[in-house]
Amino acid sequence: MNFMAQVVWIFPKFDTIYIFYIVLMGLAAFIYVKFMNYLQNKQASVVNHWVEFQRYAIARKCNQVELNILRDFYEHLNEEEREIYLLPENRNKLKNALYRYFLKSNANTTEKEVNLFDKLFRSGVEFKKEILSLNDLTIGEVAALEADGREELTYVMQKTSDELLLSAKGISKDLLVPGKEAKLYVFRPSSGGYLLDGRVIRTNDSGVIFHFNGKIERKGESHLMLLDKISLTVSPWPPPEQKKELELDKNKLMLSEENIDKQLEVLKRIAKDQKENNEKRFDIKETAKPFITLSERLSDRGILFTFPTGISPEIWKHQDLWEVGFSFEKGPEFHIRAKMMPTKQKSDLYLLRFVDADDTMRKTLYEEIRKRGGVREVLS
Structure with a gap:
């Protein structure tokens, strides 16, 4: 006997309740997807608020220590507070919340807190x-x-x-x-x-x-400058033997005001040479090399100087970092890395702005300047 012939096939009855279940499941899936997208967008929005606020803090001259304090404050907020306080239009709410946070926290010195408030909220x-x-x-x-x-x-x-x-x-x-x-x-x-x-x-x-x-x-952060002329030895940094070890990928360097200025100068020179049909238009005519000069003004943040005869001022455009060495009579020697750039006030006056002087070195330099009759700093 054929077994398959004896099987009675009974198709399930399609009840209208199943349509309701299908619609309900589809609606639940739709709500779930929408909810997950909302959470992701909300998180992205909060992150963007923090990034924008961090940029604001950096523009207001906040240093890394102060940014870390702000990050700790941000971490203690709930999600709703983060979204509210970091919006530009809510600076007063942020100020009050930060003040309340500092009153309850003993993690920072009061001086740091005052400095941070002044940088963030002063007009x-x-x-x-x-x-x-x-x-x-x-x-x-x-x-x-x-x-x-x-x-x-x-x-x-x-x-x-x-x-x-x-x-x-x-x-x-x-x-x-x-x-x-x-x-x-x-x-x-x-x-x-x-x-x-x-x-x-x-x-x-x-x-x-x-x-x-x-x-x-x-x-605290007051600065003095010395008007006495001090002999300076200025050299490209890093030195040739260390250049390959310490060279960064130029394509990944973050743009800064000085870098943009350099790029514009190079582009202007290339454009001018192209216009004059100069076959060597891409050659860099000046190369960075060591030189000795005298300071015009010296502070714990940088040095103003003029280039000596025989050294082209154009070399600042072709070197990112320099090492400046100097010493005081019956005082310590200093070797500090710096950025070089022209000042806006005088075309023949250039600035070496220190980039790796730590607090101990700055305090030592400040004291040497103070002992020698330093006056209030003006580096422009």
Whole structure:
């Protein structure tokens, strides 16, 4: 007997409920895909906000230490806060959130926090102001109250010609003692830190009255320059024997103002030679070579100089880094790598801006300049 002939085939009945299930599954799949795309786009958006904010911070002269502080602050925010605070239109919300974060955190020195606030939130006009009186402080300015060897974060709520009302939030009770000698630390990126001398005269749970006695002392990132002429030995860096070991892929170098200037100069020269039908238009006519000259101004950030006779100023266009060596009479020797570029003020004045001087070297150089009667730095 044929077994297959005995099998009775029963087709399942197609109920309308199945259509509902199919639609439901399709809708669930659609919602899942949309939700995953939303999460990815949201994450990408937050990352983009951070990248844009980091660029803003770099443009405001924040250094790597300050960028690391901002990154730690960013990491402690939830996703919604990250998206809100990093938008350009929400700078005030960011300022308040950062202030609250610093009040709760002991990871950074108060001086670093004040410096960071000033760099991020000060207007372009105020950015270059020096502190000569209380008139140069702004309402809402973040500062640090210093007393008993400690510094605690505060901000200016009101001011007169010789007194400030400071916020008492986050300040220890033992610093809020009437009559206590104290100083107020404020910062300006263009000229550095300032200590305003005075004392606490009245306090309550909300505020502190700080009386300023008129004495202002510079502190921190102020820079001095020496006008005495110092002999300089300037050489292309790295030296020929190390060049291959330390050479980067030129195609991957990040663009900077100096690099762009160099490229434009080369393009202009090529265009001019092409126009004149010069067969050697692609030749570099000047090569970087060592030379000895005298400084015009010297600071802990760089040196102004003029090229000696026989050395073409064009060589700055053909070499990225230089090593400058100099010494002081009865003082230490220095060998520092630097970028070379023309100044905008005088065509025959060039700048060697230090790129690898660490804090110890800068402080040593600063002290040598101070001992020899240095004046306020102007490197332009």
